[in-house]
Amino acid sequence: MTSAAPSSRQGGSARTGRPRSAEADRAILAATREALVELGWPGLTLGDVAARAGVAKTTLYRRWPGKSALVVDAVAALFDERLDLPDLGSLQADIEGVVRQFAALLDRPETKTALMAVVAESTRDDALRERIRTAIVDRQKRLVLLGRERAQARGELPRDTDPVASARTADLIFDVVAGAVVHRTLVSAEPVDTDWARRFAALLLGGLTAATGD
Amino acid sequence: MTSAAPSSRQGGSARTGRPRSAEADRAILAATREALVELGWPGLTLGDVAARAGVAKTTLYRRWPGKSALVVDAVAALFDERLDLPDLGSLQADIEGVVRQFAALLDRPETKTALMAVVAESTRDDALRERIRTAIVDRQKRLVLLGRERAQARGELPRDTDPVASARTADLIFDVVAGAVVHRTLVSAEPVDTDWARRFAALLLGGLTAATGD
Amino acid sequence: MTSAAPSSRQGGSARTGRPRSAEADRAILAATREALVELGWPGLTLGDVAARAGVAKTTLYRRWPGKSALVVDAVAALFDERLDLPDLGSLQADIEGVVRQFAALLDRPETKTALMAVVAESTRDDALRERIRTAIVDRQKRLVLLGRERAQARGELPRDTDPVASARTADLIFDVVAGAVVHRTLVSAEPVDTDWARRFAALLLGGLTAATGD
Amino acid sequence: MTSAAPSSRQGGSARTGRPRSAEADRAILAATREALVELGWPGLTLGDVAARAGVAKTTLYRRWPGKSALVVDAVAALFDERLDLPDLGSLQADIEGVVRQFAALLDRPETKTALMAVVAESTRDDALRERIRTAIVDRQKRLVLLGRERAQARGELPRDTDPVASARTADLIFDVVAGAVVHRTLVSAEPVDTDWARRFAALLLGGLTAATGD
DNA sequence: CAATAACCGAGACGGTACGTCAGGTCTTTTC
């Protein structure tokens, strides 16, 4: 499940000339993550990334529109790699598990420093917001859907009746889970330990099961 | 309820010399908010702020260590002004109310663009993180405490028994509420409308009342 | 007789990449002289020079280490242009001529204000002193050598026997002539008029012819 | 023969109020020389001088109009102290002696770095030029006059007949001697050793005795 | 001996230039 490709050539009929090096793409994204670890978002410069990747700055600008988009692509791969939903036997356990995975991901220096920054930029850049949505947000909503399916199969949650309400609830849950973990980790700057994960999962689970009707 | 003063002179024994102009502080913070509205976080420069405030750049650097800290102070005042917790008769209504207030605050151009940016910077700057905590986070936790008190008075929530657990729960709720609203607004980039607020409040309320013990 | 080029790329093997604009060099040096005329040495700023030359400040710093070095190069060209030694028929006349030329040069606003300033800076900056020596001092010693040759051809001075002593004497004469004119013009702040030039030339000529041996 | 007092109160009728501290004057001038030695002219700042002297910057500005004037006063005292004209028995020896004294003075870090700088500034500041003239130049012309008197007493030079021509010649000699030594020391940056002093004195002496008429 | 006037230290103030750095673009030569 390879993550987002960089912006492919826009013009349709491009066949002639030297082809773009695929190796360069990998090197650039790896260099970006590496630089992010060492320097953090504010210290990361495209010139430095280019130098680490053994690539000219020009090449970099030919493929990404700027620093933010590059970082989104570099970080998105980590989300695919690091987040999954192993079946832990109960919805409570599954929630705890994904919460702790997500917290661990946010604790990595690459993501910790970069995620809020690109979100901040995205408030003024629609293309960037769209890139974040497709490369990160929408891809990870699968976890919510999968978790609910399993819980329904186990009988922990009722079957969906209205598909529209179902989708809205999934979005709500995603915002609550992701938002709470991000806020705990980056704003409150407190650890997401076993205790917190358990208490958060209990709160969420209580809310989900209490809301019989709506 | 005046919000955080800028970094006062660190040396304790400061009585001599020309005193700092209090007028300048006000002008600088106002200019910062104004510039934030017009230019957004990335476009905001300290030189421009100084010019708008009719103040020299050096004056600005004498009082704040940098752009981020200044913005935190400038924005913190808005949180004090814009967030309160009028008694709407029920916990559900109180939650809905504060959620919508907070969402409205995050929709203002000053905060939308700046808040995530300073949080991003704070991941690499302990002093900045501390400033955010004292100027914004800790101050707004009062809303959670007040809401719970009222709900307890109404009999909607049980009385606290263990003060330690009580404090931990307050923190959890704060992370959930603030995180969910921020994520909905800035990451998912969807509106916090009446419906969402109602459904979120119901979810949270369910979780709170379901968790009898713990 | 084009004067000193600015500091060329230090690394030897530079062939690739965009070459430095030769046009920029000319524009910068011209702008420097122009700014020097209008603002004088203390008022001259590199930012202003860059703006006049239609060039970025960085371009300027890429080629010169600072204000002083730039001014040396800018002024050196004037020395090449403005000083020569037309054959006026006698050593006395030749000395008078070059003295008045030099005084006229020192009376120009570009040189008057800048020359002493860079010499002052050079007392603490070896690289600058070396630049002054190669770009100005050594180049103008040619005038002394040429004048002596002519005088010898006319029989006004004896032929050199010892080349070492000859060089030392040339240096001495250069210091005396240049030093006296500079001191008269800038320190005593009195004009180098016909009378002064004639009396100075007579003094020097007397010294030269009196010293038969060494 | 105490050298120039700093600018006294301009208003005539000042008698009342606290008088200016004479101690401060001494401390400031000493601090100036000290800072000049350590930092050189370009690195010397009035704030630093004030701190060294244990004095407020205000006090300093109350007495001198700026950096240059202060330095002139600080340096002028050295000229008085370090230059004299002991009778060495012949005009040649006297010239050599004063030349070497002057060169030694110019080799001190205070003077080396400061002298050209204030001269440079004086080209744009008439008050400063006047201060240099009265505090330094005119005071040291005494050496020329004294040397000539002695040489006349010894019979090495003819008695003056025309007082006007006599004064003009003294000025010329002063420019030649001071100029040559300054140029040798600061521009050519070569040492004024025994040999150079002897050859220079010989040249000058030759010029003086050759010029019978005129 | 009180009033007054000028001094003093400290340090904040508005300015201005500094030299550096990053973002992007453009121009070469090489592959």
Next chain:
DNA sequence: GAAAAGACCTGACGTACCGTCTCGGTTATTG
């Protein structure tokens, strides 16, 4: 025609020093 190299323009950065100002407080002379 893409790639590497590197010069280019733009514009902000944070610092330093300038010379002025505003404080609280300290000497002197004058009344």
